[in-house]
Amino acid sequence: MRKRKGFTLLEICIGMLLLGGVLVIYLQSMQSSKKKNEYYSEHFIASIMAAKVVEACFQEADINLYGIEALGLVDKDGQGLTFSTPVTDGQTVFFKAPEITLEQHPHLYSMFSKDFMLDINSEKDAKQYFTLNTAFAWKAATGAGKFNFYCNFPGSVLRKEPHSTFAFPEAKLEKKLVERFFEEKNKNLGTIISSPGAREVALSTGRIYFSTSSLLADKPFTEAFATAEKLAAEPHAPTSVKYYQATELYFGIARDILDLMLFLKPEVERLSKDLDKIDSMNLRTKTRLQVFIQRSGLALDKLRQVFLISVNEAASRYRAQMQSSTSLKSQRLMIEKCLSMHRLMIVTADFSDGVFVSDNAYNIIRSEYSLLLATLARYFADKDQSIVRLAAQEKRFADDNMIKDRYFVCDLVYQLFSEIAALKAKLPDPDPGVPDPDLSVIGQPSGNGTAAGAITWAQDQMNGGSGKGLNVNIGKRICDDPKAWNDWNLAFVSTAYNGSKGELLVGSAIDSYSAWESKGKVKTTGRPPAGAIMYTAASAGNPYGHIFIATGKSDESGDPIVITTGSSGSFDGVREMTLSQVVSWASGKYLGYVSPE
Numbered sequence: 001m002r003k004r005k006g007f008t009l010l011e012i013c014i015g016m017l018l019l020g021g022v023l024v025i026y027l028q029s030m031q032s033s034k035k036k037n038e039y040y041s042e043h044f045i046a047s048i049m050a051a052k053v054v055e056a057c058f059q060e061a062d063i064n065l066y067g068i069e070a071l072g073l074v075d076k077d078g079q080g081l082t083f084s085t086p087v088t089d090g091q092t093v094f095f096k097a098p099e100i101t102l103e104q105h106p107h108l109y110s111m112f113s114k115d116f117m118l119d120i121n122s123e124k125d126a127k128q129y130f131t132l133n134t135a136f137a138w139k140a141a142t143g144a145g146k147f148n149f150y151c152n153f154p155g156s157v158l159r160k161e162p163h164s165t166f167a168f169p170e171a172k173l174e175k176k177l178v179e180r181f182f183e184e185k186n187k188n189l190g191t192i193i194s195s196p197g198a199r200e201v202a203l204s205t206g207r208i209y210f211s212t213s214s215l216l217a218d219k220p221f222t223e224a225f226a227t228a229e230k231l232a233a234e235p236h237a238p239t240s241v242k243y244y245q246a247t248e249l250y251f252g253i254a255r256d257i258l259d260l261m262l263f264l265k266p267e268v269e270r271l272s273k274d275l276d277k278i279d280s281m282n283l284r285t286k287t288r289l290q291v292f293i294q295r296s297g298l299a300l301d302k303l304r305q306v307f308l309i310s311v312n313e314a315a316s317r318y319r320a321q322m323q324s325s326t327s328l329k330s331q332r333l334m335i336e337k338c339l340s341m342h343r344l345m346i347v348t349a350d351f352s353d354g355v356f357v358s359d360n361a362y363n364i365i366r367s368e369y370s371l372l373l374a375t376l377a378r379y380f381a382d383k384d385q386s387i388v389r390l391a392a393q394e395k396r397f398a399d400d401n402m403i404k405d406r407y408f409v410c411d412l413v414y415q416l417f418s419e420i421a422a423l424k425a426k427l428p429d430p431d432p433g434v435p436d437p438d439l440s441v442i443g444q445p446s447g448n449g450t451a452a453g454a455i456t457w458a459q460d461q462m463n464g465g466s467g468k469g470l471n472v473n474i475g476k477r478i479c480d481d482p483k484a485w486n487d488w489n490l491a492f493v494s495t496a497y498n499g500s501k502g503e504l505l506v507g508s509a510i511d512s513y514s515a516w517e518s519k520g521k522v523k524t525t526g527r528p529p530a531g532a533i534m535y536t537a538a539s540a541g542n543p544y545g546h547i548f549i550a551t552g553k554s555d556e557s558g559d560p561i562v563i564t565t566g567s568s569g570s571f572d573g574v575r576e577m578t579l580s581q582v583v584s585w586a587s588g589k590y591l592g593y594v595s596p597e
Contacts, residue, residue, distance in 0.1 A: 043145055046116070046136035049087070053094045053118065053134045054151050060386045063332050066406065070389040073132065082121055088113045096385065164260040166218065168210035177206040181292050182285060183439075192285060197277040202289055204267035209292050212299035215260055224249050225306065232313060238324040247317040251337070254310040254344075257303050258413065265416045268300065272423040283465040287437040287456065297427045300420050308348060308355045315341035319372060328384060335376065335387060339394065342369045346403050347410045351417040369398060445470035445477075447496040451531025451596070454496035458549050458563040461485065461492075461574040469495060482572045485565040489547050492565045492574070493533055496549060501533075501596055510538045510545030516594045524592040528552070528560050532595050534579070536588035546586040550593060551576065 060067030069076065071093060073083055085092045088109055090099045102109045119135045137146045168176070178184050181202065182192050193199045215221055231246035271293065278286050278293075315338055322334035346369060349362040356364075376391040397403050404411040437459075438452040443466040447457035461469045467478035473491055476484035485492050490512060494504035503515040513535040516522050528534055530552025538545045548564035555561060559578040566572050570585060583590050 045111075046145070049095075049116075049118075050134045050136055054132070056094050056386075057132065057134075057151070060389070063336055063386060064390040064393065066393060067386065067390070070386075070393045082119075084117060084119045086113065087116060087118050092118055093385065093389075094118070164211070164256075164263040166211055166215040166256070166260050167263055168207060168214060173203065173206050173210070176210060177202060181206065182288055193281060195277060195280045197274055198280055201271060201274050201277055204270045205289060205293050205296055207267045208264050208271065208296040208300065211260060211264060212296065212303060215256065216299060216302065221253070221256060225253055225310075228253065228310075228313070232317075238317070238320040243317070244321070247314060247321065250310040250314040250317065251341075254307055254314060254341075257307040257310070261300070261303060261307070261416055261420075262412055264300075265412070265419065268416070268419045268423055271296075272419055272426060275423075275426055279464075281464075283460050283462075284439055284442045286464070287442075287459070288439065291437065294427055297424055301424065304351065304417065304420060305355050308345075308352055311341050311344050311348075312356075315345060332384070332387070335390075338372070339390075342372060343403050343407055343410050344413055345369070346398065347414040348417050351421055366398070370395070373398075442466060443468050445495075446498045449498040449500040451529075453498075454493075454531050454549060455551060455563070458492075458496050458574065462563070462576070463573070471495070478573055483566075483568075485574060486572055487565075487567045489565045489567075490544075493547050493549055497596065503594075504533075508544040509535060509547035510543075512547060513545060513591055521594045522592040523594070527554060527558075528562075528593040529595055532593040534560075534562060534593045535591040536583055536586045537591050539586070539588040541587050545588060545591075546582065548582060 057067070057071065057073075060071055064070055087095045088100045090096045098104065100108050100112055102113075117137050119133075119137060121133045121135075132151050134151070135146055137144070174189050178187055178189055178192065184192060189199055189202065193202055228246050228249035231242050231249070234242070236243040236246070275293070278289055281289065318334050318338035318341060322331050322338055325331045325334060342365075345365045349365045352361045352365075355361070373391045373395045377388050380387040380391075397406050404414045437456040438448065438450065439456065441447050441453045441457040442460045444457065446469065447453040457469060460466050461478050469485075469492075470477055471484050471488055471491060472495075473488060474484070478484045490504065490506075490509050494501065497504060499505065503512055503519075506512050506515060512533075513522070516533075522535075528550035530550060532550035532552075534548050534550055536546045546564070548562045551561045551563060553561045555578055559580050561576055561578055562582060563574060563576055564582055565574055577585075579590060
């Protein structure tokens with residue numbers, strides 16, 4: 001029998017059927033794999049696009065505290081919005097650089113224009129953060145798909161308690177205050193000041209005075225300001241190391257001052273609100289505390305001036321550095337710092353008196369800010385849209401006077417400067433002609449021959465004082481008889497000067513005036529300085545004239561405040577009143593004053 005060498009028809013048919021089945025399975029598998037690959041590819045592209053959106057949000061929030069609002073993802077009140085848009089042809093801010101267009105990206109355009117939608121939901125939580133759900137949804141031939149990307153972005157800077165390394169240690173405050181303010185040893189504050197409210201005023205004064213003195217006397221601080229001023233006067237290029245050094249010195253000085261002043265803000269508020277509570281103190285304690293309240297106000301005013309100078313210098317120098325920089329990263333950093341300084345200038349413009357040469361500082365500060373924003377919008381139009389949006393947003397804030405409402409540090413600074421201004425208005429106008437009280441004469445029978453001693457001794461005879469000044473003509477003191485100085489005005493002024501002025505050792509006030517006037521000592525113009533001896537003329541009802549002492553202070557209308565004795569039929573004792581009131585009461589015209597020192 002011959003051996004077969006081929007397949008039978010049946011075998012071939014069976015083989016073809018098996019091969020066909022395998023091919024069908026293979027093709028089906030290939031088709032399924034293709035769909036899966038297409039789906040995974042779309043999912044991968046969606047994840048990349050979502051990441052691009054999130055990166056853009058981070059870029060925006062990095063330079064703009066209200067970047068999420070500038071992007072249109074929340075409203076002006078910070079409330080969340082639903083954001084849904086196609087991504088082609090610049091229909092969303094996230095895909096404008098570069099745009100996805102048919103001409104430039106035909107494949108991506110075909111896919112995104114038909115299948116993809118960008119959806120963003122924003123939600124604000126209690127901690128001032130925004131939660132963004134960035135989603136790409138698509139409906140392709142492979143089926144519907146969706147990719148979600150959740151991320152948190154800050155909605156504002158979290159408030160924190162201010163602190164300062166220059167704050168005076170609380171544990172040492174009372175002892176220092178007792179020894180320095182009231183010149184006492186081994187006493188607690190309660191034994192010196194009985195009123196709780198007055199004690200709090202004294203403690204607030206101590207915190208302000210010792211803390212500000214610490215900063216103003218700090219060697220690194222004073223040297224830093226001197227170095228910054230020296231470098232600023234030299235012609236350094238904005239790209240130079242020394243220019244950068246001066247800028248950072250000004251910034252550091254402003255930061256240190258702001259930290260301290262914000263730390264002291266509650267003390268300034270208390271001092272301004274409760275200043276009248278010190279009226280319950282005895283004269284010695286009150287006058288001592290008044291001295292340091294005045295010095296605290298002067299120190300705060302000095303810090304205000306240095307702060308505004310430093311902020312203004314830092315703002316202009318950051319602006320110059322930004323314009324000279326060629327790195328976008330460096331420019332963004334300079335912009336952030338520059339805007340921070342300009343915002344502070346905007347909110348403190350009303351308190352810039354005595355700092356800038358121009359009388360119209362407010363308008364100059366605002367116009368400089370507007371010019372900066374316009375420059376940013378123009379320069380970065382084709383470089384960084386987040387800066388363009390920031391500039392537009394800042395312009396709206398400035399035009400609507402919303403800077404201090406939108407930035408809590410600016411709001412704090414505005415409140416702080418308002419409180420300092422309110423306190424300054426309540427304090428006597430700082431005048432070199434008003435000396436510190438001379439406490440050595442309190443409780444003494446007479447003054448010590450100086451203007452400061454005369455004023456302090458005269459005040460000690462008023463209500464709240466010891467009243468121990470002795471009228472040697474009748475041998476009485478106010479502490480024994482409230483009428484002790486009635487009608488003895490010349491003797492009162494002579495005793496205040498310890499009988500050291502011959503022109504006061506005469507028969508009447510008008511005789512004293514004539515003695516000074518014959519020597520050409522009488523002045524009739526200008527505000528009488530502290531301790532000046534003042535006169536009104538004799539009249540039909542008062543043939544002797546009247547004499548009294550200037551405090552060196554004036555009321556709101558500029559009327560000098562004086563210390564005068566009373567008389568029968570008017571008032572008993574010694575009191576302060578204005579010159580106009582004395583002229584009206586004494587029925588004699590004002591003649592002028594003499595400065596015995």
